[in-house]
Amino acid sequence: xxxxxxxxxxxxxxxxxxxxxxxxxxxxxxxxxxxxxxxxxxxxxxxxxxxxxxxxxxxxxxxxxxxxxxxxxxxxxxxxxxxxxxxxx
Numbered sequence: 001x002x003x004x005x006x007x008x009x010x011x012x013x014x015x016x017x018x019x020x021x022x023x024x025x026x027x028x029x030x031x032x033x034x035x036x037x038x039x040x041x042x043x044x045x046x047x048x049x050x051x052x053x054x055x056x057x058x059x060x061x062x063x064x065x066x067x068x069x070x071x072x073x074x075x076x077x078x079x080x081x082x083x084x085x086x087x088x089x
Contacts, residue, residue, distance in 0.1 A: 003033060005076060007059075010039035010050075021055060034079050036072065038063070 006024065008017035015023075017037050024030040036057040037050050047058045057075035059068075 002029065005072070006033055006035045007072065008035060008037055009061075010037050010041060018050065018053070021053070025054065034076075036075055 006021075008020055010017040012020075017039075021035045021037070024033065024035065034056040035054075036059060037055050038059045038061055039046070039050075040061040042058075042060045050058050056079045059071060063071070
């Protein structure tokens with residue numbers, strides 16, 4: 001089963017989230033799956049780099065776990081609106 005969306009932490013053991021994202025983006029079966037990164041590194045130039053590489057969003061850590069579903073939904077709706085050429089609802 002192919003996921004609709006992937007949420008990755010930037011800082012992981014063995015391979016960081018950006019490396020995983022780049023790997024997925026080179027795989028035919030996974031290259032179109034939108035990716036959101038979570039990171040404690042929130043300097044503007046780092047976030048700009050992640051977005052420039054193609055992730056659809058960056059979530060700052062620490063984050064409110066109760067608000068996470070709403071935030072993910074917001075990124076998803078914005079992504080879907082971008083694909084369809086319309087504004088998110």
